[in-house]
Amino acid sequence: MTSTKRILLTGASGQVGFELQRQLCLHGEIEAPTSQQLDLADPVAVENWLVERKPDLIVNAAAYTAVDKAEDETDRARRLNAELPAQLAAYCAEQGADLVHYSSDYVYPGSGTTAWSETSANGPLSTYGQTKLDGDQAIMASGCQHLIFRTSWVYSARGNNFMKTMLRLGREREALSIVADQIGAPTPARLIAQVTAMGLSQEIPSGLYHLAPRGETSWHGFAEAIFKMAEARGETLAIDQARLAGIPTTDYPTPATRPLNSRLDLSKLEKALQVKLPDWQSQLELTLAEYLEP
Numbered sequence: 001m002t003s004t005k006r007i008l009l010t011g012a013s014g015q016v017g018f019e020l021q022r023q024l025c026l027h028g029e030i031e032a033p034t035s036q037q038l039d040l041a042d043p044v045a046v047e048n049w050l051v052e053r054k055p056d057l058i059v060n061a062a063a064y065t066a067v068d069k070a071e072d073e074t075d076r077a078r079r080l081n082a083e084l085p086a087q088l089a090a091y092c093a094e095q096g097a098d099l100v101h102y103s104s105d106y107v108y109p110g111s112g113t114t115a116w117s118e119t120s121a122n123g124p125l126s127t128y129g130q131t132k133l134d135g136d137q138a139i140m141a142s143g144c145q146h147l148i149f150r151t152s153w154v155y156s157a158r159g160n161n162f163m164k165t166m167l168r169l170g171r172e173r174e175a176l177s178i179v180a181d182q183i184g185a186p187t188p189a190r191l192i193a194q195v196t197a198m199g200l201s202q203e204i205p206s207g208l209y210h211l212a213p214r215g216e217t218s219w220h221g222f223a224e225a226i227f228k229m230a231e232a233r234g235e236t237l238a239i240d241q242a243r244l245a246g247i248p249t250t251d252y253p254t255p256a257t258r259p260l261n262s263r264l265d266l267s268k269l270e271k272a273l274q275v276k277l278p279d280w281q282s283q284l285e286l287t288l289a290e291y292l293e294p
Contacts, residue, residue: 005028005029005056006028006029006031006053006054006055006056006057007024007027007028007029007030007031007055007056007057007058007059008031008033008049008050008053008055008057008058008059009021009024009030009031009032009059009061010032010033010038010040010058010059010060010061010062010084010088011060011061011062011063012032012033012034012061013034013035014061014062014063014159015154015155015156015158015159015161015189016061016102016154016156016189016192016193017032017061017062018156018158018159018189019156019189019190019192019193019194020059020061020192020193020196022193023193023194023196023197024059024193024196024197024200027057027197027200027201028056028057031053031055033049040062040079040080040084041076041079041080043079043083043084043087046084046087046088047087050088050091054095055097056097056098057097057098057099057100057200058088058091058092058097058098058099058100059100059196060084060085060088060099060100060101060102061102062080062084063080063081063102063132064076064077064079064080064081064128064131065128066128067106067126067128067254067256067258068254068255068256069255070126070127070128070131070256071126071127071255071256072255074127074131077127077128077131078131078134080131081128081131081132081134081135082131082132082134082135082138083135084135085101085135085136085138085139086135086138086139086142088101088139089138089139089142089144089146090142090144092142092144092145092146093142093143093144096145097144097145098144098145098146098147099139099144099145099146099147100146100147100148100149100196100199100200101135101136101139101146101147101148101149102148102149102150102151102192103132103133103135103136103148103149103150103151103208104128104129104132104150104151104152105150105151105152105153105184105259105262105264106124106125106126106128106129106132106259107122107123107124107129107132107133107136107150108120108121108122108123108124108259108261108262109121109122109123109124109125109259110123110125110257110258110259110260110261110262111123111259111260111261112261113183113261113263114261114263115263115264115265116210116261116263116264116265117210117265117267117268118150118207118208118209118210118265118268125256125257125258125259126256126257126258127256128256129259136148136150136208140208145206146206146207147196147199147200147204147206147207147209148207148208148209149192149195149196149199149209149210149211150208150209150210150211150264151187151192151210151211151212151264152184152185152186152187152212152262152264153184153185153186153187153212153222153262154187154188154189154192155186155187155188155189155287156188156189156190156287157287157290157291158189162186162219162222162223163186163222163226163284163287163288163291164291166222166223166226166227167226167230167235167291169239170226170227170230170237170238170239171235171236171237171238171239172238173238173239174238174239174240174243175239175240175243175244175245176223176239176243176244176245177245177246177247177251177252178218178219178220178223178244178245178246178247179218179219179220179246179247179248179249179251179252179258180218180219180220180221180246180247180248181218181248181249181260182218182219182249182258182259182260182262183216183217183218183260183261183262183263184212184216184217184261184262184263184264185212185213185214185215185216185217185262185263185264185280186213186217186222186280186283186284187211187212187213187280187283188213188283188284188286188287190283190286190287190290191211191213191277191278191283192211195211195269195273195277198273198275199272199273202272202273204272204273205272209268209269209272210264210265210266210268210269211264211266211269212264212266212277212280213277213278213279213280213282213283214266214276214277214278214279214280215279215280215281216263216280217280218246220244220246220247222284223244224241224244225281225284226284226288227239227241227244228241229284229285229288230288230292233288233289233292235292
């Protein structure tokens with residue numbers, strides 16, 4: 001992808017968007033409109049913004065991520081996850097601009113134990129997953145130069161996420177039950193932004209890439225690691241690790257079905273960047289340090 005000067009960053013207030021502002025500042029002049037400045041749910045407002053600002057690069061970190069609410073708020077989920085990416089891709093194809101977009105492991109059927117590759121058959125189990133897939137496919141069909149980074153289990157030192165929820169509950173409760181049969185790789189927003197910057201700097205080929213740390217765990221295993229690392233850093237927790245129970249997904253019903261297998265094959269991205277991605281444990285250490293240090 002070519003170097004750019006005018007960057008439109010959507011979703012800048014989110015976990016990934018915040019980290020992108022830090023990583024992409026050397027790539028050009030970033031415009032990161034708030035929801036008050038630009039209503040992404042309004043296609044006319046988006047069109048007007050694009051016509052007036054004429055960005056050379058669009059980094060779309062905006063998404064409808066309330067997985068369960070999406071089962072009821074289907075129109076809004078479709079607009080933000082499918083129609084907005086399609087609109088941005090159409091602009092990029094027409095103007096010769098570049099597009100970076102973020103996708104989800106929820107586009108896969110979640111079966112088996114083999115890591116999904118970028119060419120694996122899709123099979124979303126939820127409205128959220130389907131709308132994310134529709135957005136990806138619209139971008140790929142548009143003809144624009146694009147990088148789609150498909151990731152899993154995003155968390156950071158900011159916003160609402162599993163790591164911060166576990167720390168809060170770990171301070172309040174002696175016992176917890178956590179789902180143990182969903183397997184994936186917890187991915188910090190910081191790593192997503194770092195890889196995005198690398199991909200743009202190295203001008204890797206247009207296409208779809210899986211982006212996550214190496215290794216795998218369950219939500220139960222992720223929680224165990226959070227508590228152990230937090231205590232090692234001097235945090236006082238009420239949780240008794242012996243009473244951290246692992247439960248099946250069937251014991252924790254939700255409106256939207258979650259995939260059991262969220263493993264992602266990282267070989268395409270590692271080959272393109274010529275790097276070995278870090279493991280999820282080292283990334284958790286870094287993220288916890290950022291969150292817990294005064």
